[in-house]
Amino acid sequence: MVGQLLTEEELILRNTVREFAEKEIAPRAAHYDETSEFPWDNIYGLGELGLFGLGIDEEYGGSGGTTRQVAIAVEEIARACAATSTTYAAHLSLAVQFIQMYGTEGQKRQFIPPLTTGRSIAAFALTEAGGGSDAGAIQTTATRSNGSYILNGSKTYITNAPEADIFVLLATMDRSLGTKGIIALVMESDTPGLTINPLHGKMGIRASSTAEVVFDNCEVPMENRLGNEGEGFRATMEMLNQSRISIAAQCIGLAQACYDAALKYAQERRAFGQRIADFQGLQWMLVDMATATEAARLLVQKAATLRDEGKPFATEASMAKLYGSRVAVENADKAVQIHGGAGYFAPTDVERYYRDAKIMEIYEGTSEIQRLIIARNLIPKE
Numbered sequence: 001m002v003g004q005l006l007t008e009e010e011l012i013l014r015n016t017v018r019e020f021a022e023k024e025i026a027p028r029a030a031h032y033d034e035t036s037e038f039p040w041d042n043i044y045g046l047g048e049l050g051l052f053g054l055g056i057d058e059e060y061g062g063s064g065g066t067t068r069q070v071a072i073a074v075e076e077i078a079r080a081c082a083a084t085s086t087t088y089a090a091h092l093s094l095a096v097q098f099i100q101m102y103g104t105e106g107q108k109r110q111f112i113p114p115l116t117t118g119r120s121i122a123a124f125a126l127t128e129a130g131g132g133s134d135a136g137a138i139q140t141t142a143t144r145s146n147g148s149y150i151l152n153g154s155k156t157y158i159t160n161a162p163e164a165d166i167f168v169l170l171a172t173m174d175r176s177l178g179t180k181g182i183i184a185l186v187m188e189s190d191t192p193g194l195t196i197n198p199l200h201g202k203m204g205i206r207a208s209s210t211a212e213v214v215f216d217n218c219e220v221p222m223e224n225r226l227g228n229e230g231e232g233f234r235a236t237m238e239m240l241n242q243s244r245i246s247i248a249a250q251c252i253g254l255a256q257a258c259y260d261a262a263l264k265y266a267q268e269r270r271a272f273g274q275r276i277a278d279f280q281g282l283q284w285m286l287v288d289m290a291t292a293t294e295a296a297r298l299l300v301q302k303a304a305t306l307r308d309e310g311k312p313f314a315t316e317a318s319m320a321k322l323y324g325s326r327v328a329v330e331n332a333d334k335a336v337q338i339h340g341g342a343g344y345f346a347p348t349d350v351e352r353y354y355r356d357a358k359i360m361e362i363y364e365g366t367s368e369i370q371r372l373i374i375a376r377n378l379i380p381k382e
């Protein structure tokens, strides 16, 4: 066992989430991966534990809590089921946090309380077919009309969209203004003209739902705008900085799960008359996995601590996501290797981990985009 840098309160939270995740979520992970069903019982259970209110102010139905605490919860959920942690992080750290950070008092009181229960899900819709990394290139339009915005266009790869009651979305009022023309809106899923087309065939995190979202003259009241006109893009970039800490925590959870599975198997499997854990080659692999996981966890703790202390944290959040996602992919690779042929087959957990890990280098800003952000922050302009 390695030591912990957690406070007493954080340890209690970690142990509570871990216990629930090990008992309830992990045993169902292979089933949900195989069926691609949305894991409602995991979500309800996390809601009953109060985890959908974590990091949300008490006056809006949350339980308060720090960025460090949210990261701890995400890590423990991801350790049991990466797909469930994707649903949780997209809901909490993207959509609900956006409303909390940029909503008016009235918007927060109207939209957030049901979202803190685990009975109502939110989605965050930025990406479009023509604009993923290039988020400023979005084409979905919002046109003013009689106190409303009329939305037309479509989003793709939107996590939680099929189940969502609430969407936080970005649209442009005037493409010629570039990022300054972008606004953020909160929209209810029963808005006429909204169509959700679920996407199938994901490599991993199959129990998390992903969909195309189409707006055909959807009318959204102007009072549903989050922040001012022209400020939607800047708000999104700020919000993504903090949500990256959650994704980095998800990476550690999966990296830890890979290590746990590999260590267990290496002690059970025998070759050449001894445990494979006694071969130095495998010991070094295990040591590298544990060391990288610890380093990634420290980066997450640093980024989260800086945010909680009100200090700049964007560079550290990108570093945590960049490094953590690589560790998740590398640990998954080593975990399969340590399992030999068995690791190439379901239902070993490591086969799933290998497929689940890759998305972490892609969503919430690819690794190339993280490097771009870090370079902008580190390397002074001429």
Ligand SMILES: Cc1cc2nc3c(=O)[nH]c(=O)nc-3n(C[C@H](O)[C@H](O)[C@H](O)COP(=O)(O)OP(=O)(O)OC[C@H]3O[C@@H](n4cnc5c(N)ncnc54)[C@H](O)[C@@H]3O)c2cc1C
Pocket: 090, 124, 125, 126, 127, 129, 131, 132, 133, 134, 156, 157, 158, 159, 160, 202, 210, 359, 362, 363, 364, 365, 366, 367, 368, 369, 372
């Ligand atoms: C399962 C899943 C869930 C998702 N959930 C959501 C969600 O809930 N909400 C949402 O809004 N989006 C979501 N996304 C979208 C995700 O954030 C984007 O896929 C991601 O940002 C990459 O965008 P893209 O797919 O358009 O790739 P592209 O932007 O086309 O990138 C293609 C390649 O080019 C590289 N590249 C692009 N620009 C640069 C550059 N300037 N310098 C160097 N390299 C560059 C990229 O790193 C990548 O390797 C999800 C995606 C997936 C797959």
